[in-house]
Amino acid sequence: MKAGLVTRPTLYLDLDGCVIDSRASIAASVDEALRRYGLAALAADEIDGLIGPPILAGFERLLARRNSSQPSPAQLVATFRERYAVVSLTQTTLFPGMEAALEALGTRAALVVVTSKARFLAVPILEALGIADRFEAIFGPAPDRPAEPKTETLARALAGRPRTAGECMIGDRSHDIDAGRAHDMPTIGVTWGSGSAAELTQAGADYVVDDPADLAPVCASIARLER
Structure with a gap:
């Protein structure tokens, strides 16, 4: 394990197009x-x-x-x-396989939402879906900052949290990948949302996965490589 890092990694997940189908x-x-x-x-x-x-x-x-x-x-x-x-409380669903994926990811990592959706909108959706308690924290822009870049939202999520071996940013669009790379962490692009594999690869995603079931094995691989 890298010096100064704690054992339990933190995984930062985008919301729309990654965890939820909105x-x-x-x-x-x-x-x-x-x-x-x-x-x-x-x-x-x-x-x-x-x-x-x-x-x-x-x-x-x-x-x-x-x-x-x-x-x-x-x-x-x-x-x-x-x-x-x-x-959003009645017309938003989890992507197929996402509940099981969150269960698998949560057994080895802390899960944190980093979304471009205003936080006051994101939290009730996760509560309505019954998965809010899967996440240690939920970060989204304040109501008066609808243009906050994902890089800044991720910076707020990282503030006060230990940097960990095995941490990564997971999302379906290029700005998710850009944010992770800006903060020197591995990135995983997912193709079941709005972004294509080509968009994610061009943005520099370290990994691109096509099924939520692939997230836990890839995250485990990242953790092993960084130890």
Whole structure:
């Protein structure tokens, strides 16, 4: 084991597209926000850009793509959150195999959520799914910081926690991989969310897995390599 590191590793997990399937609830909430301002509903190829990255950035890209200057992205975020706080509790599911994966990961590591979703929205979802107690901590942006980069969210999660052999960042989008690499930790990209294997590989993911059941063996391998 590396000098100065404790035995029990910490695994930092993205939420949307990694642990939970929030596609339906996000799409419904975005459509409601767009409808209130007289804008067309999401096209099929627009939803993935709004799952994973900070929601403010997603709305900025959406409005730019549509050459629309009104409403402001911040107005859409506020309306989105109003609807999402309700529908996310009934229209969000765990990805198949994720409950067993969390059980396996939790036997050897501390689990911490690091999400671009505002924390006040993330916690009730995990509670509704009955898995909030699987995580030692849940980190997400404050309500007034909808554009907080994942690198900063991960930095807050790391503050005050010991750096551990076997720690890693797990997520489905390039910004998850970027965050892990920025903090000098191994990264695992998952392909059951919105990001593709190509996106994750291009971002520099150390490992790319296609099934939640593969997470525990890969994390165990990382821990062995770092000892």
